Amino acid sequence: MTIIGITMGCPAGIGPEIILRYFAGNEDSTNIRAVVLGDRKVLEKCSADLQLPAQCVSWTPGSPLPASGIPVVQLSALELEDIEWGHPNKATGIAMAHYIESGVKLAQQGHIQGIATCPISKSSLNDAGYHFPGHTEMLATLTKAPSFAMMMAGSKLRVTLVTIHCPLRDVANSLTKEAVYSMIRTTHQALGIDFAINEPKIAVAGLNPHGGENRLFGSEEEQVIGPAIELARTKKINVSGPYPPDTVFFKAASGDFDAVVCMYHDQGLIPFKLLHFEDGVNITLGLPIVRTSVDHGTAYDIAGKGLASHRSLDEAVKLAAVISRNRASHSR
Secondary structure, eight states: EEEEEOOOOOOOHHHHHHHHHHHHHHHSSSSSOOOOOOOEEHHHHHHHHOOOOEEEEETTTOOOOOOEEEEEEEOOOOOGGGOOOTTHOOOOHHHHHHHHHHHHHHHHHHHHHHEEOOOOHHHHOOOOOOHOSSSSHHHHHHTTTOOEEEEEEEESSEEEEEEEOGGGGGGHOOOOHHHHHHHHHHHHHHHHTTTTSOOOOEEOOOOOOGGGGGSSOOOIIIIIIIHHHHHHHHHHOOEEEEEOHHHHHHHHHHSSOEEEEEHHHHHHHHHHHHHHTTTOOOEETSSSOOOEESSSSSOOOTTTTTOOOOOOHHHHHHHHHHHHHHHHHHHH
């Protein structure tokens, strides 16, 4: 059996709701068991406020899992008056950071085989004293990962990003041959190991309109991206490009490629979320532990209203289990 820890994310966001909905829809799962890394009182408040019947059971890592109910590792002691749906505060920021830290430790200790994270507030995280631009960078620091990458994965499209949380005006200056090559290599390794794809096919998107149009609209394709692709080919990686950004995602979604390496955040996430807004999964590549995440945010505007979908969390837990098993098979 594969045990995946679900970090609750921001207690004031939709994390508690989608967790309750996840367990309501996965009561009969035998191959995957999920445990919640969060706060039992918050889940019970959400259950009562939204009339989502749930039985939360305290669980101590290393002990047998309960036969029924939602296993919860109690990691915070928030006062319920501190929880106002849609309104994070310093206390919720500290709590959600602690859930992440504990999830990493439990995965490293082998109590769980991976973590699936619910959404956090980046501003609340920083207000609580954790100065990271997001989940990905925090996890990389906690695991001392020398290199890492964000992949968004769905049934039709997978994308990775050379730059992540980088202002658009700084993207071009942030691109180097080494950075693009590193992302191609990381993507290739993940497709082969985590997804068990034999001879994966990777496309690389250009940066500029029409792929630069022979330097008419920019030179990054010829000076940076193209040389990185050529270097990857010498390492026997099946990669091609750079392709014009306005056509490469259609080709990938049609099955021509297993993933697209993108130059910046929105270049990859706009087409991805168009196809996989509700069922997409965020994966952090390069970590020594398995980490997947929902592909959406805290959705404070609908928190506590009973409108949140748990589809992305469902897919994140399933994919975390698949990756964990694939890694175990690869290491044998």
